[in-house]
Amino acid sequence: MADSGSGADVFATSGDIQEAIESLTTTEAYRLRKIARVLIPGSEYQDPRELLNEVFVRAMEGAAGHVGRRWPKSRVLFSAFVIETMKSLVDGSRESVWSTRTASFADAELRATGSAVASISSPSVEDQVLEEESRDAARRAATHAAAQIENHFEHDEEVSLLLECLKDGLTGAKAIEACGFRDRTHYETVRRRLRRGIEKMFPEGEPT
C-alpha cells in the first residue's frame, strides 16, 4: 500500500510506522527522548512524551492520508524523521523568537502533497483572535526561555559567545571563524557544555 510521491520517494504506511516503532533500539529510543527533552523549553509542550507522542500521531495520520507528517521511508531513517518532525513541531508550535526560516523536509512534504491543506477551512474571526493571542503567549514563552538560558550562562564566556553566534544564525564553521573558536573540537566542547547546562536547567523539559 506504499504510496509514491514525487521522484523516487516512497512514503510509509501505517504498518511501516508501527514496525519502525517496534524496531527502535534502546539507545535510539533513549536518544529520541533526550532530544525531545532539550527541544521543549519555550514550546507549548510540557513533557518530552507529549512531543514524541504528537510525532507518532502525526506520522500515523499522514500515512492514513489525513493532515499529518509523511515519512519518506525510502530516503530518511525513521529516527531522523522523528527528530525532524519534533523540531518542526516545536518551531511551529511556538513562534520562534525571531526566526521563521526553518522549514523542515516534513513541512515540505506536506506542501508538496497538498493533501494536508485541502480539508482546512477558513478560520472564524474568533478563531483568528484566539490564534493571535496564542501567538503572543508563544512569543512571550519563547523569549522567556531564551532569556533564562542566557542568564544561566552569563558567567560562562565561551557559552555566552556561542549564544551570540546563534543569535546571528551562525553555526559550525561560520561560528568558528566569526566568533573566534579555536577549532571544531573547541566549538563542539562548548556546544556540549551548553546542551548539558540546558538539560540541568530543564530536567524534564520544564524550567526549574
Added chain:
Amino acid sequence: MSDKNRSPDLSTLRAELIADIEALSDEDLLREAREAGEDILKIAGEVRSSARESAASVLRAGLASAKSAAAARRAGRAPVRPKLEELKRLVRNALTHQPGAALAFREGKAVSDNDWQTLYDDLVSLGAIKSGSHED
C-alpha cells in the same frame, strides 16, 4: 556581533542541541544516562510503549470514523425499489391484507407513479412489505 538585548534564536539553538546529541556515541549516551541516574532501559521502554499506544489511537479513531461514515451512508441511501409493475403488485397485495390502510389510498384512481413509490416506501417502513421481497 549581536545586540545583547536580543534573545538566542530558539530554532537555531535547538538545531545545535540536536546536532550535539546526535554526535554522542552510544557509549557517551550510556555514560550520560548513568551520570544523570537515568534507567535507560526503562526510559526506552516507555518511549516504545507510548509510541505504540499513540499509533494505535490513530488506528482506532480511523476505524470509528469509517464505521460512522458507513452508518451515515446507509442512513442516507435511496430506497431500493422493484420495477414499477412489481411495486404496484406488492402494494395492492399489502393493501388487500390491510383494509384500513387501503382506505387512506385513493383506490388506484389517478394515482401517479410517485404516489405508488411513496406508498411502497411507507409500507416497507411499516413492515407491511418486506424490503428485498421483490426479484430485482
